[in-house]
Amino acid sequence: MNPTRAEIDLKKLEHNYNSIKDFIRGKNGRGKVKICGVVKANAYGHGIQEISRKLISLGADYLGVANYDEAIKLRSVIPDSNILVFGTLIHSKLKPSAYVSKLLKYNLIATVASLDTAKFLDYYSGRLGRKFKVHIKIDTGLKRIGFDVKRAFKNIEHIFGYKNLEIEGIYTHFATSESGDKSFAKHQLNRFYDLLEMLRKAGMKIPIVHSANSGAILNIKDSFFDMVRPGLLLYGYYPSDDLRNKIDLKPIMNLKSKVTYIKRVDANTSISYGRKFFTDKRSFIGSVPIGYGDGYWRAFSNIGKAGIGGRLYPIAGTITMDWLMLYLGVKSPVRIGDDVLLMGSDDENYLGADKLAKIAKTIPYEILCAVADRVQRVYI
Numbered sequence: 001m002n003p004t005r006a007e008i009d010l011k012k013l014e015h016n017y018n019s020i021k022d023f024i025r026g027k028n029g030r031g032k033v034k035i036c037g038v039v040k041a042n043a044y045g046h047g048i049q050e051i052s053r054k055l056i057s058l059g060a061d062y063l064g065v066a067n068y069d070e071a072i073k074l075r076s077v078i079p080d081s082n083i084l085v086f087g088t089l090i091h092s093k094l095k096p097s098a099y100v101s102k103l104l105k106y107n108l109i110a111t112v113a114s115l116d117t118a119k120f121l122d123y124y125s126g127r128l129g130r131k132f133k134v135h136i137k138i139d140t141g142l143k144r145i146g147f148d149v150k151r152a153f154k155n156i157e158h159i160f161g162y163k164n165l166e167i168e169g170i171y172t173h174f175a176t177s178e179s180g181d182k183s184f185a186k187h188q189l190n191r192f193y194d195l196l197e198m199l200r201k202a203g204m205k206i207p208i209v210h211s212a213n214s215g216a217i218l219n220i221k222d223s224f225f226d227m228v229r230p231g232l233l234l235y236g237y238y239p240s241d242d243l244r245n246k247i248d249l250k251p252i253m254n255l256k257s258k259v260t261y262i263k264r265v266d267a268n269t270s271i272s273y274g275r276k277f278f279t280d281k282r283s284f285i286g287s288v289p290i291g292y293g294d295g296y297w298r299a300f301s302n303i304g305k306a307g308i309g310g311r312l313y314p315i316a317g318t319i320t321m322d323w324l325m326l327y328l329g330v331k332s333p334v335r336i337g338d339d340v341l342l343m344g345s346d347d348e349n350y351l352g353a354d355k356l357a358k359i360a361k362t363i364p365y366e367i368l369c370a371v372a373d374r375v376q377r378v379y380i
């Protein structure tokens with residue numbers, strides 16, 4: 001069996017979930033802020049089905065996914081929890097009524113970010129004699145999808161006229177929630193508050209208002225409303241250094257492999273493609289069957305480190321699609337079959353996705369999501 005695997009610790013997920021819950025609701029369980037666990041992109045690379053099952057068992061009120069394909073796949077293992085689809089509805093190749101009937105059958109909650117979508121869902125739900133649950137998306141500044149907050153009131157009034165839609169929620173999404181500079185996030189929030197106030201005055205009641213992703217949960221208290229939508233925090237990482245340690249989190253994934261080949265090479269021997277690394281002495285090189293095809297970035301070539309038996313060993317040369325090589329030194333205790341930690345942490349070493357993200361000049365989100373499908377997920 002391929003020794004490369006992602007070990008995912010569901011106890012740590014529980015720890016992170018409870019840290020978020022305590023933070024938003026207060027230690028004594030004050031308040032009733034709901035939690036929508038964000039499990040899109042295969043639960044940020046952790047495996048959507050198992051992570052979702054665990055979140056539901058912990059009491060998560062909603063699961064958030066990016067698109068209808070993810071939602072349908074998720075429904076097969078989560079028969080009756082709320083699944084909110086953040087993405088747009090792309091009219092499928094199926095006949096529209098068959099498509100809407102399928103989405104209704106899977107009992108999904110749609111995001112409505114345009115009148116077109118509202119009209120489409122209303123019309124076909126009506127023909128099926130059903131109501132479609134929707135959350136209205138408001139663009140307060142991210143400029144991704146959503147009704148422009150300045151013109152949203154009229155559109156929402158219109159949507160209230162659609163009798164086959166059940167307007168369950170309204171939400172927005174921040175552009176800079178994790179930043180130490182809160183000015184733009186506050187600007188977005190104020191625009192959202194103004195709209196909510198207009199709706200309230202007009203008697204348009206929407207039960208679930210939400211806006212907070214991980215950054216906002218830690219950074220912007222007034223953003224909680226009725227529900228928060230944590231993603232990254234669940235997986236054990238902070239969205240920025242500014243927010244580090246506001247709550248206690250534990251990274252839940254350890255990306256591991258094993259040393260499966262060791263050789264001794266002469267001094268001045270080049271290792272791997274492009275000859276970017278040369279040994280200085282006669283020394284040992286270990287080969288590990290993980291590469292960028294597994295989602296371990298080529299950017300770590302020659303600068304990354306891997307943990308074996310509590311020690312860190314440098315990556316020697318270019319990371320290839322299926323292999324990387326480690327410089328084990330002139331004398332080495334490392335043996336074939338030894339476990340290798342590439343991402344995550346053990347008692348001695350920290351190689352978290354946040355640390356790797358700095359090396360690769362990216363964000364921990366991208367490091368986690370990159371872990372490829374071919375890497376077996378093992379749940380602990």
Ligand SMILES: Cc1ncc(COP(=O)(O)O)c(C=O)c1O
Pocket residue numbers: 038064086173212213214215229230231232233239
């Ligand atoms: C609409 C929406 N809500 C919540 C999240 C969760 O974000 P985070 O992982 O920063 O908590 C995302 C992810 O990008 C999102 O797109």
